[in-house]
Amino acid sequence: MYFIGIDVGTSATKLLLMDEGGGVRSVVSRRYPTAMPQPGWSEQDPDDWWDAVCDGIPELLEGIDASQVAGMGCCGQMHGLVTLDGRDRVIRPAILWNDSRSRYQVGCLNRDIGREAIARYTGNVAYVGFTAPKLLWLREEEPEHFSAIRKIMLPKDYVTFRLTGEYVTDYSDASGTLLLDVRNRCWSKHMLGLCGLWRAKMPRLCESWEEVGTLLPQVADRLGLPRTVRVCAGAGDNASAAVGAGAVGEGSCNIVLGTAGTILMNMASYHEDKDNKLHCFCNAEGGWNLMGCILTAAGCNEWWMGNVLQTEDYTAEQGAISLEGLGQNDVFFLPYLMGERTPHNDPRARGAFVGMCATSTRADLTQAVLEGVAFALRDCACIAREEELDVSSSTICGGGARSRLWLSIISDVLGIPLRITQTEQAPALGAAMLASVCCGAYGDVAGCARALVHTKGTVEPDRKVVSLYNGRYDTWRRIYPALRGVFQEIM
Ligand code: XUL
Numbered sequence: 001m002y003f004i005g006i007d008v009g010t011s012a013t014k015l016l017l018m019d020e021g022g023g024v025r026s027v028v029s030r031r032y033p034t035a036m037p038q039p040g041w042s043e044q045d046p047d048d049w050w051d052a053v054c055d056g057i058p059e060l061l062e063g064i065d066a067s068q069v070a071g072m073g074c075c076g077q078m079h080g081l082v083t084l085d086g087r088d089r090v091i092r093p094a095i096l097w098n099d100s101r102s103r104y105q106v107g108c109l110n111r112d113i114g115r116e117a118i119a120r121y122t123g124n125v126a127y128v129g130f131t132a133p134k135l136l137w138l139r140e141e142e143p144e145h146f147s148a149i150r151k152i153m154l155p156k157d158y159v160t161f162r163l164t165g166e167y168v169t170d171y172s173d174a175s176g177t178l179l180l181d182v183r184n185r186c187w188s189k190h191m192l193g194l195c196g197l198w199r200a201k202m203p204r205l206c207e208s209w210e211e212v213g214t215l216l217p218q219v220a221d222r223l224g225l226p227r228t229v230r231v232c233a234g235a236g237d238n239a240s241a242a243v244g245a246g247a248v249g250e251g252s253c254n255i256v257l258g259t260a261g262t263i264l265m266n267m268a269s270y271h272e273d274k275d276n277k278l279h280c281f282c283n284a285e286g287g288w289n290l291m292g293c294i295l296t297a298a299g300c301n302e303w304w305m306g307n308v309l310q311t312e313d314y315t316a317e318q319g320a321i322s323l324e325g326l327g328q329n330d331v332f333f334l335p336y337l338m339g340e341r342t343p344h345n346d347p348r349a350r351g352a353f354v355g356m357c358a359t360s361t362r363a364d365l366t367q368a369v370l371e372g373v374a375f376a377l378r379d380c381a382c383i384a385r386e387e388e389l390d391v392s393s394s395t396i397c398g399g400g401a402r403s404r405l406w407l408s409i410i411s412d413v414l415g416i417p418l419r420i421t422q423t424e425q426a427p428a429l430g431a432a433m434l435a436s437v438c439c440g441a442y443g444d445v446a447g448c449a450r451a452l453v454h455t456k457g458t459v460e461p462d463r464k465v466v467s468l469y470n471g472r473y474d475t476w477r478r479i480y481p482a483l484r485g486v487f488q489e490i491m
Contacts (some may be wrong), residue, residue, distance in 0.1 A: 001070045001441065004060065005051060005432030007237060007425065008076030008156045010034065010044075010096065011258055013052035015060045016428035018068075020441060022452025024423050025064065028056040035093060040100040040347075043093035046158045047080050053159055057223045071435030072163065072215075073208075073232040075240030075427045076156030078176040084151045084161075091145050094155060095134045097176075098260070098295060098338055100347045102133035105140075109133060109178075113194065115276065121190040123182035123272050123280040124175075128347045129295070130153040130337070132178035135195045136209075140168050146196070153203050157236050164213040164231050169203040171321055174240035175281035180205075182280055182288065183270045206233035208284035209437040209445055219482075232438035235284035237427045238262045238291060243284050244430030245395035246453030247419045248446040250287070253391055255410070255418070256426070257400030261297025263380050264289050265389050273387045277343035278380060284434060285445035290389060292380020296337040297373045298353070298400035303337055304369045309362070318370075318405045327414060327468025331355045331364045332476050333372030334483070343379050344480060348491035354479055370406050371469075374413035375476045381414055395419045395455060397426035404459075411464040412465040413473065419455040429453075 002025065005012040012031040019025055030052035035043045061069075079097040084090060095101070109118055109126035117127055126133055131154070139146040153161065154177070157169045174180040174187075179195065179202070181188040206212065212231050214220075220227040234240065238256055242264050247254035250268040254263070267288045272280045279291040296303070305311055332354045339347035353365060381391045397416045400406055410438050411418045423429055433448050442448035 001439070002064065002068050003435040003439070004069060004072040005428040005430065005435065006072065006074040006156070006159060007240070007428040007431060008049050008074060008159055009237070010077050010098070013049055013056065014425055014428045015053065015056045016425050016432055017060050017064065018079035018429060018432035018436070020436070022258065023430065024425070025301065026060055026062070027199065027425055027428070028060045030056045035094070038101070042096040042099040044096060046090050046094050046155070049155060049159055050162045054223065055073040057225070061224060065133065067226055069225050069229055071232065071439040072231045073431040074156040074159045074234040074436065075237050075431040076154070076159070077304055078154065078236040078238070079129050079131050080155040081131050081138070082155060082158045083145065083149045083220050083226065084150045084152045084153070088151045091148050092142065097129045099134070100128045100339055101242070102128050102137040103160055105133040105136040108136070116179070119190045119272065119276045122178050122180060124178060125276045126178055127341055127345055128178060129341060132191060132195050135197070139196055144220055149201060151201055152197070157203055160212055160231060160234060163215055163219055165216050166212045167203040168206055168212045168233055170206050170208045170233035170235055170284070171282035172208060172284050173236035174205060176236060183224065184283055185282060202271055207286060208233050208235040211438050230435070230439055233433050234431050234434060236281070237392055238264050239281070239284040239289070240434070241397055241426040242289070242429070242430065243433055243449055244423070244426030244453070245397050246449045246455065247395045248285055251390045253281045253375065253394040255394050255396040257298050257396060257398035257406070259297070259299040261294045261377060262291055263377050263394070264291040265384050265391060267389070271387065277383050279342065284430065289437040290384055290387070290398065291384070292342040292377065294335060294373065294376040294380070295339060295341050296335055298398065298487070300335045300337060300369050300373055301400065304366065314403065317366050318403060319468045321367045321405060323405070323408060326409060327465040329364055329367050329371065331360055331368040333368040333370040334371070334479055335372040335376050343383055346484070349480065349484070350487050350490065352479065352483055366438035370409050372476070374410045375473055377410065378473055379477065380415050391416065393417045393419065397421040397424060399424060407459045411459045411461045413469045415461050415466045417461065418459045420455055420457045422456050
């Protein structure tokens, strides 16, 4: 039997074919553009996601007996607002997680309704990336589009809808809408009311491994798949990545070093951090997690390499940094190129280099970029530790995890061992695993992960460097408060 995992990402959709033993048989990727029609806006055409799936599946199945495909699951970029009208047509381009147009609406929610009330309804406070503020923006700025809405959904749910004809989402992804009562795993009637919505406009809620339906016959025929393929509800990309990385069960932790960076800590029971500085979401195995999200992680390195250094040679650039020199850089970097989500919740925050002198080198600045991202992850881990969550080791995945140097820096900055996942495509693998649970190959998600996921190595922290980084982190964490006022003026 085979299972297909689909990751509807920000730069591309990744398709992964997994066999029954958890082996990754093939991975296919299809890229698409992001439109930025105004500063701070970020939009995609949902049909590009669907075209990527239709175009990629035949290549994914090359040389495979497609009649053996039993299940499929989608995961993807969280928080994006997809709107459908009464004839199931997409009303306007999807507004993505990294779009900051709803700053004013977030202010209204957190200030006028109040952070405490919003957190009581949802387990979270409002952030510009979340879906509810985008809906408020739409209601105010594009009322004709808002009134045409018959269903809203999230990016991966649109693909599931095209596959099955069902309007469904899962709890992990729904958590990032700010419309879900995360504690009670149901839509919040308070939040729906505030946004001018009602239950019928929302997709049906499912656990990630639950079956949504089978492929629509015409879709199965077009994709060359059996009509019996069962499609599960899937998960938000970070919850799915945790499954694909084998970070399941209470106390497990996973870091994703993608365009955005996340650190996700699983909990068996519901718990919000004291000031709601971290996201409190449902996970993909029936429990919850606390999650820190920094909006630009590997994205900082891409910006530094591409826009500034104008090179693609990551190996040469990082080769100039010696492991012996870690913890001793005078240059600091704030990675807030697109604002900051957790813990500062400041869309106006921006990037900054601090501490250069006449002898600072290109390598010092490159190192500072990698360290700045690691310090931002530590900000989130510190809050979790204050809540007495055990952050004593983690798995790590995502494109940035290809850099051995960056893994050492993160391990030393967090002071924990990092287990490296076998595939970088942990989100898509997680989605395929959820599909295998849906098809009954495993009794539950945790059991599936324990049976199928193996890590390919561990990076251990170096105690000497850890203590050097403890000192540098204490300096780094004072830079953002010192610059906050300047960012408000600039933006
Ligand atoms: C999580 C978040 C990002 C997106 C894009 O809250 O905004 O990780 O899911 O991958």
